[in-house]
Amino acid sequence: MVKTIKGYIWDSYIRFASQVIHRGDLNINHRNKRVCRIAIYHDISEKCLDNFEKQVKYYHNNYRILSLNDFIVELNEGTKEDNSALCLTFDDAYKSIYQNAAPILDKYKIKPCIFVPVGFIDGEDNQWYIRDNFKANIKGGAMSWEDLKSLINRGYEIGSHSWSHVDFGSKGIDYGYELADSRNHLQKMLGQKIKYFAFPFGMERNLSFEAINKVKEYNYSRCFSGIRRNPEKNDFLLPRTYINPYWNEKIIECVLAGYFDKKKEKVHE
Ligand SMILES: [Zn+2]
Secondary structure (H helix, E strand, O other), X not given: OHHHHHHHHHHHHHHHHHHHHHHOOOOOOOOOOOOEEEEEEOOOOHHHHHHHHHHHHHHHHHOEEOOHHHHHHHHHHOOOOOOOEEEEEEEOOEHHHHHHHHHHHHXXXXXXXXXXXXXXHOOOOOOHHHHHHHHHHOOOOEOOHHHHHXXXXXXXXXXXXXXXXXXXXXXXXXXXXXXXXXXXXXXXXXXXXXXXXXXXXXXXXXXXXXXHHHHHXXXXXXXXXXXXXXXXXXXXXXXXXXXOOOOOHHHHHHHHOOOOOOOOOOOEO
């Protein structure tokens, strides 16, 4: 509940601030600013579908949209300053991504990465987040293994989002279960090598140096947060930028240009 209210306040703040920027009250020229961002989406309900399609069309017309693999290769090789790049990711593997978002993304030949909390696909309800949030609030629930395989065949990438959507900032994490078992199960069920991991919740308070080191130890090639920032060359923990499917393109333009990035917070030891 607290998280929902915070999310609402943050959304309202961004909406208000972007209106101010676009009225010209602030002298900010972001039209020519280079964008290099990994976006995060979650559920794409039928209600927001028309707006989501407008967003996708806007991306298609204004940014170079890359797969996560290509984005990382390009980031590490270095790009020209004016060469804006955008990559789309979807967390939590909701059925609505398969049913509602994928047909639109196919139309624009966009191939996102889906971060999967394995327990959600397997229908487990012994974990509080899966039971109280995913199952209780999201219409349609999770994708099936068949849905995920179909997306892979259409060029999507898949990463682990832990087994039980645990908060890695809390104590007593079973790293073997959340990091290694989740990846092994995805590989077994999907017949594909899994090399990326996205931290559930994804903010500084939901991470620790210990957890990041464990992700390395379990041989993931990269991990991802939900901290709004441009990624930098050779980052092992790559920042991502949350996008609300109801935002209009002016808001998105400001968010992707970095005007709402938070100041750096410390990851706790
Ligand atoms: Zn998640």
